[in-house]
Amino acid sequence: MKIVLDLKVVMDTNVFVSGIFFSGAPYQVLRAWQSGEFELVVSQEILEEYKRVGEALGEDRPAIDWKPVYEFVLKHSKVYKPVKLKEPVCEDPDDDKFFACALASGCDVIISGDKHLLKVSGYQGIEVLKPREFLDRYLK
Secondary structure: OOOOOOOEEEEOHHHHHHHHHOOOHHHHHHHHHHOOOOEEEEOHHHHHHHHHHHHHHHHHOOOOOOHHHHHHHHHHOEEOOOOOOOOOOOOOHHHHHHHHHHHHHOOOEEEOOOHHHHHOOOHHHOEEEOHHHHHHHHOO
């Protein structure tokens, strides 16, 4: 997969699974990544959450096979060892893994609709953008 833009992105779990199971901006973000328009960076913890949530939604929606997309992530995303954050960043500490991965990878953008992540956009220069904002800014 050839990356078109020199852009590394962390995608939060809700954007990832929404892109698989639903249409709209998250789907467009996922397709743009699969087309090589940007590089997806993850940590082992993020991959585990993608899998856990994908499996749960897959049980509710058996007509949609999420596994090929997850396997594509395993093959075509770059896995980083997250940095150890000095203090909690988000109100929900479970969301800190996205910033820890972004800092480890040198990425500037997290794609998320999560209010806890959006609230701390700008932390150490990392911008948190909703899927539509990301598409409008980087891919239009």
